[in-house]
Amino acid sequence: MSALKDTLQADLKTAMKGRDTVTTATLRMALTAVRNEEVAGKSSRELADDDVLKVLARELKRRRESAEAYDDAHRPELADREREEAAVLERYLPAAMSDEDLTQVVARVIAEVGASGTADMGKVMKPAQAAVAGTADGKRLSTEVRRQLSA
Missing domain, CATH: 1.10.10.410 (Arc Repressor Mutant, subunit A)
Incomplete structure (x- = not known):
């Protein structure tokens, strides 16, 4: 199992114990996306850390696009929720290049x-x-x- 996936699961347990609903929901979604990627295709496989990072980056991009769409639709409460989820995902990705x-x-x-x-x-x-x-x-x-x- 990849170290990053282990970290996500450990952080999910911590968030659940701390009753952090945003982090809990975001990490559940991220782990589900990772599991879906693992079983996609003809045979299941274990994702390496690089593959898990790609999945997390894709989910982060979705959150940013959703926040933008909600802003355009004048739904700031939903846009804020998407940005909170994006902030959780950013913790697991490498720092952005300047x-x-x-x-x-x-x-x-x-x-x-x-x-x-x-x-x-x-x-x-x-x-x-x-x-x-x-x-x-x-x-x-x-x-x-x-x-x-x-x-």
């Missing part, structure tokens, strides 16, 4: 690939995604790649 570091990584990848314009964006994105490895979301990354390639 804008300066992201700019440097993208510039390095562009130089390595030899990209010259926005037509080369596809060539840059795959190695750039591997370089940032979960510390920057795809939207931030693609925005920075597009900005540097069009400059």
Whole structure:
């Protein structure tokens, strides 16, 4: 079993004992998503920490998008709940890459690939995604790649 999954389960028990409803609900949802990922496909498998991080990142993205949708629908109480759940999930993810570091990584990848314009964006994105490895979301990354390639 992955260490991160063990940590999630231990923190769930602690949250349940402390009657922390937001953390309890969020960790239950996260563990359910992990279990669903483990049994998806033709055969079940045990997820490694990297795979668990991907699941948590996907759930975090869903929470952020939901909060934005609730804000647009003028439902601040639901948006606040989504943001609280996102804050719980962020505890388990690596720290986000700073804008300066992201700019440097993208510039390095562009130089390595030899990209010259926005037509080369596809060539840059795959190695750039591997370089940032979960510390920057795809939207931030693609925005920075597009900005540097069009400059």
